[in-house]
Amino acid sequence: MGSIKDSRQIGERIRSRRKALAMTQEELGELAGVTYQQVQKYEKGASKLSPERLQRVAAALHVPLDYFFRDEKSGRQGSVREELASYKREGSALSNEEREVLRQFRRLDTPSSRALALSLLRSLVKHAPRASIPRVGQK
Known part of the structure; x- marks a missing residue:
């Protein structure tokens, strides 16, 4: 290696x-x-x-x-x-929603802003009921 x-x-x-x-x-x-x-x-x-x-x-x-x-x-x-x-x-290919999340994330110009955004997203994923989170491409 x-x-x-x-x-x-x-x-x-x-x-x-x-x-x-x-x-x-x-x-x-x-x-x-x-x-x-x-x-x-x-x-x-x-x-x-x-x-x-x-x-x-x-x-x-x-x-x-x-x-x-x-x-x-x-x-x-x-x-x-x-x-x-x-x-x-x-x-x-990323979905339109994924591209938008990525685009907005890239606009955050400080490490603390990015860390906060990731923390919020992780918290949402962790605490949101599974049934309420649509899969990519679903409405």
Whole structure:
């Protein structure tokens, strides 16, 4: 089992995760506090990320920091390949409601705002009666 070691490999993980989330380079740049051109450089491995910037990118992509250093081929849960396979099995398209939730979440510009939004959503899911939560695509 190897580990990701260089900027190019980290950049590949950033690009794969960003695409899995249907996020543009502009959106990622805005959340991470850099330009889309800088995101391009990170994804190509042409520019190294500082630990602080990598932490902001991880938060924007909703992954733990160690995500960028895992061996994707090791079969560890949560790999990009598994995520992409899951999206393909599910039709790879988000519903309009899912896209709207994601769009609004991305507009939250502080970690505390994002944490509050996630907390509210988790609480809703945990405490709402199952029958009252329609499945995606149902009305």
